[in-house]
């Protein structure tokens with residue numbers, strides 16, 4: 235089964251027999267995220283949870299912490 239990552243648009247081929255593929259089949263194809271993006275996002279989420287801090291970048295300014 236061929237899937238496209240929603241974040242980086244990478245097309246990947248995934249094993250049809252994996253339980254995660256079966257789950258994916260029940261949902262629209264555009265919900266797929268490749269391993270790389272998935273890891274990056276879960277890392278960020280974990281960092282946010284552990285620090286409890288969020289920051290944003292605004293054009294021409296230094297990053298601002300939102301607490």
Ligand SMILES: [Zn+2]
Nearest residue numbers: 239242268271
């Ligand atoms: Zn991706």
